[in-house]
Amino acid sequence: MKLIKPAFIVLAVGLTACEQNVKPAAAPAPVMPVADCVFPNQTAAPGWVCNEPLPGLEVQATGVSEKSAAGVAFMTNRAKADALGNLAEQFKVKVSKMVKNYIGTTGMGESETVDAAASSTIKTISSQTLSMAKIYKSRVGPEGRQFVLVGLDESRTREEVEKAVKTSMKNDKALWQEFKAKKSFDEMAAGIAAMED
Numbered sequence: 001m002k003l004i005k006p007a008f009i010v011l012a013v014g015l016t017a018c019e020q021n022v023k024p025a026a027a028p029a030p031v032m033p034v035a036d037c038v039f040p041n042q043t044a045a046p047g048w049v050c051n052e053p054l055p056g057l058e059v060q061a062t063g064v065s066e067k068s069a070a071g072v073a074f075m076t077n078r079a080k081a082d083a084l085g086n087l088a089e090q091f092k093v094k095v096s097k098m099v100k101n102y103i104g105t106t107g108m109g110e111s112e113t114v115d116a117a118a119s120s121t122i123k124t125i126s127s128q129t130l131s132m133a134k135i136y137k138s139r140v141g142p143e144g145r146q147f148v149l150v151g152l153d154e155s156r157t158r159e160e161v162e163k164a165v166k167t168s169m170k171n172d173k174a175l176w177q178e179f180k181a182k183k184s185f186d187e188m189a190a191g192i193a194a195m196e197d
Contacts, residue, residue, distance in 0.1 A: 039141045048137050048149045057136065059094060060151030061086035067144030075146035080135055083150040087130055091152075095161055095192075102192040132156045161193040 035043075037050035048054050051062055063083025065075040130152070137149035152160060166189045 039143065040145070041141075041143050043142050045141070045147075046137070046139065049139065049141075049147050054136060054149065054151065056153055057151035058154045058157035059087060059090050060136070060149060061090055063148050063150065065146040067146075072140070072146065075140075076135070076138060076148060079138075079146045079148040080150060083135075083148050084130055084133060087133055087150055087152075091130060091157075091160065094157075095164055098161060098192050099165070130160060132160060158193040162189040165189040165192050 035045070037045045037047050037052065039045045039049065048060075049062060051060070054060055061083045063079040063081065063086060065078035065082065068075050068078075133150045133152050133156075135148050135150050137147075139147045141147055
């Protein structure tokens, strides 16, 4: 029994010594979240800078202007012009789909005429047509560039589509003549504006 006690003491001292030599595992390094959207210098940016949809906008586009000694107002105007150009392109695609969907579902015209009608409508759309677009967001990036988000909400988008279709119909009367026989310009423009792309 006398031998057992010293053995336990030696064993206990040995285990304690081992515990002191074992270093606790280091806590894992925190995982840095990767931003979904970054500015050109790779710092995190708001999602809209990367064309992430902003709730409430039917059509939207981002524009950017380089840093300028002329000031923020000048840079904002340049970024807005850039964004309106991008918005006009998106709007053209949207309206083209709407015109094709409308004419196709109402059974008017052959595919060649449908394409011509869509092309006629697209020609009337420009940044001037998008006069109702407004700046929703604006941010100066870390390197001094100005970013803006312009867009149209659903009601403004419908108004712009109707305006573009009516203008197109008036500009290309021969093309739209067969459609006019079945529906009025106003009725057709409203019908096209109500279509989903």
